[in-house]
Amino acid sequence: MTxxxxxxxxxxxxxxxxxxRLLRPYLSxxxxxxxxxxxxxxxxxxxxxxxxxxxxxxxxxxxxxxAIAKFxxxxxxxxxxxxxxxxxxxxxxIEEFLPDHVTESALSYESISAEVEKLPEKQATxxxxxxxxxxxxxxxxxKIGMNESAVKVAAHRAYKILRQKLEE
Amino acid sequence: xADINKLIxxxxxxVITVKPAPHPFILSTKWMAGAAAYLALALxxxxxxxxxxxxxxxxxFALEVAxxxxxxxxxxxxxxxxxxxxxHQMRHVAYTPFATLALLVLVMLLxxxxxxxxxxxPIHGFQCTIELTLLSLLPIAWMFYAMRKFASTHLRWAGSIxxxxxxxxxxxxxxxxxxxxxxxxxxxxxxxxxxAFGIAGLWLGKTLLKW
Numbered sequence: 001m002t003x004x005x006x007x008x009x010x011x012x013x014x015x016x017x018x019x020x021r022l023l024r025p026y027l028s029x030x031x032x033x034x035x036x037x038x039x040x041x042x043x044x045x046x047x048x049x050x051x052x053x054x055x056x057x058x059x060x061x062x063x064x065x066x067a068i069a070k071f072x073x074x075x076x077x078x079x080x081x082x083x084x085x086x087x088x089x090x091x092x093x094i095e096e097f098l099p100d101h102v103t104e105s106a107l108s109y110e111s112i113s114a115e116v117e118k119l120p121e122k123q124a125t126x127x128x129x130x131x132x133x134x135x136x137x138x139x140x141x142x143k144i145g146m147n148e149s150a151v152k153v154a155a156h157r158a159y160k161i162l163r164q165k166l167e168e
Numbered sequence: 169x170a171d172i173n174k175l176i177x178x179x180x181x182x183v184i185t186v187k188p189a190p191h192p193f194i195l196s197t198k199w200m201a202g203a204a205a206y207l208a209l210a211l212x213x214x215x216x217x218x219x220x221x222x223x224x225x226x227x228x229f230a231l232e233v234a235x236x237x238x239x240x241x242x243x244x245x246x247x248x249x250x251x252x253x254x255x256h257q258m259r260h261v262a263y264t265p266f267a268t269l270a271l272l273v274l275v276m277l278l279x280x281x282x283x284x285x286x287x288x289x290p291i292h293g294f295q296c297t298i299e300l301t302l303l304s305l306l307p308i309a310w311m312f313y314a315m316r317k318f319a320s321t322h323l324r325w326a327g328s329i330x331x332x333x334x335x336x337x338x339x340x341x342x343x344x345x346x347x348x349x350x351x352x353x354x355x356x357x358x359x360x361x362x363x364a365f366g367i368a369g370l371w372l373g374k375t376l377l378k379w
Contacts, residue, residue, distance in 0.1 A: 051318075054253060
């Protein structure tokens with residue numbers, strides 16, 4: 001890093017490569033997909049670049065780089081969960097009126113089951129389990145190995161498609 | 169992975185000689201020197217309280233000013249450390265403002281117990297908080313401007329400490345300039361607002377110190 005601060009491009013590239021190798025296992029343990037790991041890794045590398053003047057080469061490098069990595073990872077996770085919460089809020093609104101709508105109107109799950117079958121396989125399975133078999137989103141998530149939020153989001157998308165089709 | 173290699177290539181091409189940031193102790197010394205000059209100027213304009221020298225003979229007053237000075241020094245050092253992603257690997261030092269704040273609370277408790285019969289509160293009240301805030305505005309702006317040049321990874325904490333530093337200057341000025349000895353007045357209109365602004369700094373730090 002000291003040589004990098006002096007403007008040595010090759011050493012700096014090597015340092016960033018080594019940083020990537022150092023951080024990859026740390027991120028992989030905390031994130032679900034390789035794409036997410038790569039995204040966060042890129043943010044960390046840019047942050048390391050921006051903050052390189054705060055490292056003087058006189059103290060260990062690892063605690064410095066891990067402080068940045070942890071900061072960016074938490075940023076990413078906060079944004080990720082805030083996004084999921086936003087979807088969950090939307091669903092809560094829909095879920096409030098959806099059962100009434102189904103029971104009060106002439107529509108029932110059976111009457112729209114043909115449309116459900118036309119949905120992508122995952123969405124159709126989720127709707128079948130939730131509305132035909134009576135499972136909650138949490139139970140569906142456990143049964144098909146997804147997380148609860150992902151199940152809700154998939155259901156939300158399916159409801160949207162169905163609503164559009166039924167309104168046509 | 170190809171994207172990462174490409175990014176590394178781009179970052180390496182951008183690299184130029186960079187002057188490392190100063191040691192946090194040097195940084196905090198500079199901040200304290202600037203703040204002390206500002207405080208001296210403020211006292212020069214407003215004037216000190218008439219009985220200042222006599223008041224320093226009273227142990228509780230001297231202790232209170234010492235606690236405020238302690239808060240001033242500790243918050244300056246802590247803010248400097250918090251400007252670095254890894255707190256310059258001196259995390260324990262960054263906690264010192266809590267000790268000085270606890271000392272100030274203790275001194276004020278002792279002063280409150282000793283305030284028998286209570287010294288009457290001055291007619292003004294909120295005016296003190298306004299003056300304290302106005303005097304602290306410039307140091308607040310200056311601190312955030314200075315800290316944004318670094319890379320804090322504890323935005324809320326850094327924001328709170330920056331505000332405590334700025335308000336410690338205001339609190340010191342008010343204590344040395346205002347002829348007031350009512351403990352209740354000091355707690356209500358001087359020190360509680362300082363703590364409240366310190367809490368507000370948690371939000372300000374998150375907003376202004378993003379990088």
